[in-house]
Amino acid sequence: MGLRFRTTLGRWIVPSLADLLLAALVLRPYLFPGGLEELLSDASVGMHIRTGDLIRSTGSLPHTDPFSFALPGKEWFAWEWLTELGLSFVHSYFGLAAIALLAVAMMAGTSALVLRSSLRRGESALLGLMLAMAGFQASMNHALARPHLITWLLLAVSIAIVERERRAAWRGFWLLIPLAALWANLHGGFAIQPVYLAVVCTGMGIEALWNRSNWRGVWRMVACGLLVGAATLVNPYGIRLHQHLIEFVSSPWAIQMIEEYHPPSPTLGEQYYWFLALGTMAAMAAASALWRRRVSDALVCMFFLISASKSARHIPLFVIAATPILASELRCLWDAVRSRTGKRGTAEHIHKLDLGMQPQFSRHSVWLAACFVLVLLFRTPLGLPSNFPTKRFPVDLVAANREILRSGRVFSTDAWGDFLIYTGYPGQHVFIDGLQDFFGPALAEDYLEMLSAGPRTEALFQQWKFDTALVPARQPLAQWLKGRSNWRVVAETPLAILAVKEK
Incomplete structure (x- = not known):
């Protein structure tokens, strides 16, 4: 034995x-x-982390989208709720x-x-x-x-x-x-x-x-x-x-x-x-x-x-x-x-x-x-990531302008929407994020039209009442915003521009 x-x-x-x-x-x-x-x-994992944070703080699952202002009241599925709880706990400690x-x-x-x-x-x-x-x-x-x-x-x-x-x-x-x-x-x-x-x-x-x-x-x-x-x-x-x-x-x-x-x-x-x-x-x-x-x-x-x-x-x-x-x-x-x-x-x-x-x-x-386990315990000297990669996300720009983004009706990409939800929680709302199943084809078409600065962009911006935009610098919409007299560029990097609408 x-x-x-x-x-x-x-x-x-x-x-x-x-x-x-x-x-x-x-x-x-x-x-x-x-x-x-x-x-x-x-950055969709950031949105999942914040969903888990929300479930922990409220003690219940959200039934309408807590992060987007695009479709208020529409049924929303936290279909990975148990994973999101786990991610929230791990993230809160490590x-x-x-x-x-x-x-x-x-x-x-x-x-x-x-x-x-x-x-x-x-x-x-x-x-x-x-x-x-x-x-x-x-x-x-x-x-x-x-x-x-x-x-x-x-x-x-x-x-x-x-x-x-x-x-x-x-x-x-x-x-x-x-x-x-x-x-x-x-x-x-x-x-x-x-x-x-x-x-x-x-x-x-x-x-x-x-x-x-x-x-x-x-x-x-x-x-x-x-x-x-x-x-x-x-x-x-x-x-x-x-x-x-x-x-x-x-x-x-x-x-x-x-x-x-x-x-x-x-x-x-x-x-x-x-x-x-x-x-x-x-x-x-x-x-x-x-x-x-x-x-x-x-x-x-x-x-x-x-x-x-x-x-x-x-x-x-x-x-x-x-x-x-x-x-x-x-x-x-x-x-x-x-x-x-x-x-x-x-x-x-x-x-x-x-x-x-x-x-x-x-x-x-x-x-x-x-x-x-050892790598996790000694993560600081090993230089493990503490944020999303700066070559893909406007980390510094968002950190320096967090209050502008939190208080506005923000247009951004779906990927950066997830990043904004993560960095601006609680209080940050976005137009669209990585949960494409929620938004449907009509809103997706509007989103792509605006991102490519199509002919309906002006009307759609007025319809959705955007007053803030965080978009990749190489997207056509970035040049469109720079060319509008009623929009002002607040910050710009080789990766992104942040613009606000003049009141």
Whole structure:
């Protein structure tokens, strides 16, 4: 008993090779000066923090928008209220540095789960590591300190649970149900869990018909999927939250307005080519799985690949779902290569090296978590971010003119609206912020018209009674404001201008 306890304790305390490589993989982009600031490139997390502050101070969820003056009285969904509470607590004690580190920790946890699932499916540490690295690179454009990282992590957890169930019936499989209820209060991406289960159920049903096998596993998956769907109703808004999400994601204007909902393109940079490579491999893996009558694997690969091909935002979800299947199919290909080259071939030597590495990849220790805690406690000498990056947000300009912004009817961009909410809370109100689902197509068209200084700009400024404007210096609206005799530029930097209307 004592020896077993010491062995288990040692497994948790002694760093593993998987820990070291995950640290190198996930932490590498953030070890350089300003690296962690890149996680704060989207200020919507600031708006989520202030929503959590509001919930804590009032003891209730807001039902109308507390930050925008554009649509007073319209129903507003705090659909990530539990995450917002958590962010508020973390921020109140440790500031934005902790939010950035928490984001890195969630990405590390997701990568660890994907690596473990790939190792179990492919039984190859080398394949698992290479695929995890490629997947992380393909997802880098979405590596931001935002609540969507929770969906990454919980999808990886759900897939690991389903994979365990498919190997043999497991009581822990039913943990997916309370996980769904929790997820529905953390992030709007909760819908991917029942959808994933539906895809798996469909594939398992076809496999059972094709192979004339036992249906017991299929019925367990169906029952769990139905209960998971019901569990997502356990949220403050019930079915209305689902209706709201469906209306938003099916709106053509939302897809047009939000860049990350556009299909992947070379404008993503290096990440696009990583996705292209993984997508090609996933299509081939789906064909291979179908040939081997693994219909469920083929459907999962193709569903998530098509989803990511339509929206760049779904690339990380594709990576999380498809990587273990890729590992399995590549392992079959590698075994075929080994059988042809013989026991003395290079492939066999690599296989033996791989087998020696697997024990170190089959466990994780508390080492990574301890590193995050130590960095958080000693954050000051390490120069962790205390504000949003100055190259993206007018930090100094806003700090110097906070009272002007708080007291005015401000026009600004949606991204800077989130930043103003964060810096001006309480009391700051904006025209539009990052919650595009709330504002609708009509107001979005007005917003884009004004930002581009279109022909209706003058009439719209009068209609909305703006008396303050904080806009990027390169936007056409900045030049429009400078050319109006009834507007005065109060402050200007290479990044932004602040103008007020003359009374």
